[in-house]
Amino acid sequence: MAQRSQELRDALEEEIVNGVFGAGVRLDEQELARRYGTSRTPIREALMQLSAAGLVEIRPRRGAIAAVPDAQRLMEMFEVAAEIEAMAGRFAARRWTPADKDQLLAAHDACRARANEGDADAYYYENELFHEAIVAAGHSGFLQEQCAQLRRRLKPYRRLQLRTHNRVPASFAEHEAIVAAILAHDGEEAARLLRRHVLVQGDRFADLVASLPQLAGAASARKTSSGL
Amino acid sequence: MAQRSQELRDALEEEIVNGVFGAGVRLDEQELARRYGTSRTPIREALMQLSAAGLVEIRPRRGAIAAVPDAQRLMEMFEVAAEIEAMAGRFAARRWTPADKDQLLAAHDACRARANEGDADAYYYENELFHEAIVAAGHSGFLQEQCAQLRRRLKPYRRLQLRTHNRVPASFAEHEAIVAAILAHDGEEAARLLRRHVLVQGDRFADLVASLPQLAGAASARKTSSGL
DNA sequence: CCGGGAACTCTTGTATACAAGAAAGGCCTT
DNA sequence: AAGGCCTTTCTTGTATACAAGAGTTCCCGG
Known part of the structure; x- marks a missing residue:
């Protein structure tokens, strides 16, 4: 407790x-x-x-x-997040076990179901599980923690993205290719696809920034001086 | 204060x-x-x-x-560190400015000097500056912080590595190639080289683990705080 | 002789008291 | 009237007091 x-x-x-x-x-x-x-x-x-x-x-x-975080920093975080998820994909492609495969496919199917229903919020949730399944298949506890931490911080911005741009169908199509690359043990391809997949949300981010006054005017958010 | x-x-x-x-x-x-x-x-x-x-x-x-961290976790940390430094290299290759180039070459020359002197500890220090120069050239404050944090935690193990295996000449040669790739704006190559460069320390890590009883048996809680 | 449990001790977790720096506002000087 | 200094107040930072759970020990029963 x-x-x-x-x-x-x-x-x-x-x-x-x-x-x-x-x-x-x-x-x-x-x-x-x-x-x-x-x-x-x-x-x-x-x-x-x-x-x-x-x-x-x-x-x-x-x-x-x-x-x-101000817009600049948010972009940086998205960028790093994309690379870290790509890293997880590379690991997963090298190390997945049959159990990981089952998990991954189950998560993927759940995404398909939600995508077909067209419910962006539900899809977002399953999407998270899908990405977690990839990370889990990488078999690195440390990487898993780093991912979780970063994801928590980007969560609200990511969810916003999926909804505003109606990215759901495209996102699911990308998942399809990612799964294929991982199961084919093609780490480089999985990494490339994942990087783009996650970064798309950041790429279009400039549009989003303009629409969020609270972010656009966030000039007062400064770099953390914490040594940690 | x-x-x-x-x-x-x-x-x-x-x-x-x-x-x-x-x-x-x-x-x-x-x-x-x-x-x-x-x-x-x-x-x-x-x-x-x-x-x-x-x-x-x-x-x-x-x-x-x-x-x-136990041996397993340390390996995971090295692995992630390698990927993150690789990421920094990819960013640097895309974004370096003339000022970054000067910094990078200066750090590289300092490494050369220490390598020629054969002083592993001095080389280790310059080596750190070299890697920091790469990260700085990536122009991502967030990535910079992540790197710094991870590096601090791996610091004692890394230093040990350079000394025990006399990796200095090889390390410097790798730097040479890395600099070339970054300055040629070849992000993928820079990332590949950096990943290997950092990971070498982890790859040989199994050897090191065997030679450090405090790590090998670290599962149990022991009171001997006089170690190392 | 060994195991279980109750009392005891020791440590952590929380609240409060106190010290000290920072912001704000008024007063005096010019 | 304006600006600077002093005082006043408010907030944070640290110490101490108190509460409560975990570990330990010792006794008793089997």
Whole structure:
């Protein structure tokens, strides 16, 4: 059973990632403590963890602010995410086992079902499982953690992408090719396809940025100075 | 001027990364507080940050233990590090500016000088700058941070590698090819070369593991913190 | 002689008290 | 009236006090 400070960390992360706090908003410890019905101590511990994860910036003696990424940084994150997923695909192509194959195909079929229904939100969920299946087939716990962390931070922006551009049919078609490459043990091809697949969302990102005032004006979100 | 808890975070990170605490050793808050001449509060906040960074594991109500990676995980980390550096190379090949080129060549020349002197430790230092120059040329602040974080954690193992296998001449030769590929804007080639370059250290890692009893048997929690 | 359980101890988790720096606002000077 | 300095207040950072769960030990029963 997680301690209070861990629950708070998750709750705060959720709120920050979902943009409940605007870019650069000050996170007052007392206010948060009141809001969550606890003392400042667990709040501080949660903020420390989030600071290490890059979700908040802590300026000594001057409080914590939500480190909402600006457009530039978001692009960089998408770019890295694409490469990391590609890496996972390369690993998966080399190392998949029959069990991994079953998982992958099951996830792929689930995507097909949701795609045919045309439900973007449902597809998004199955899409996540599909990508997780690829990562799992890579058999690298460390890579899995890195993926999960990055994915959590990009989650709201990704979901937005799928919905606004109605990418679902194209996304599913790309999945088809990715599965084929992985099962054929063609790591390079799988990596290339995955890179493009994930990056498409970032490529069109410039359009999205223009439509999101909160992002366009996010000049105050600065690089995290956390050494971690 | 960093706060106490930030200094403590760095100090503890340093000690953990350098293996002052053996694998799985319990980090007693009171003891650490005594040792650093402070109260438990900043210690706890430092541990929280390190937990988010993956350097310690916090088990609820049961204290924190040093999360020293075992051989398997270390391999995974090397593997991911290799891919990430490769990614940086691909970016660099696409985006380098004349200033980046100067930096890269300067770092490369410094490596040459140290390699000719045959000083492995000095070479190791310049080698780090060389790789940092590549990452910088990729012009992605996010990637830069990811690299820095991973590199810090692998640092002690990497240095060990260069010294024990006398890889310096080979390493420098590989640098030569990498520089050429980047300056020729050949991202794929740069990535391929970098992946191999970094991974060599991991490939031979099995040998190293066998020679380090503290790693080979790291599954059990031992109190001998006098290691290395 | 060994296993189970209850009391005890020790550590962690949380709240509160206190110290010290930062922001804000008023007052005095020019 | 404007600008700078001082004071005041508010927030963060650290220490300590307290609560509660986990581990340990020791006794008792089988």
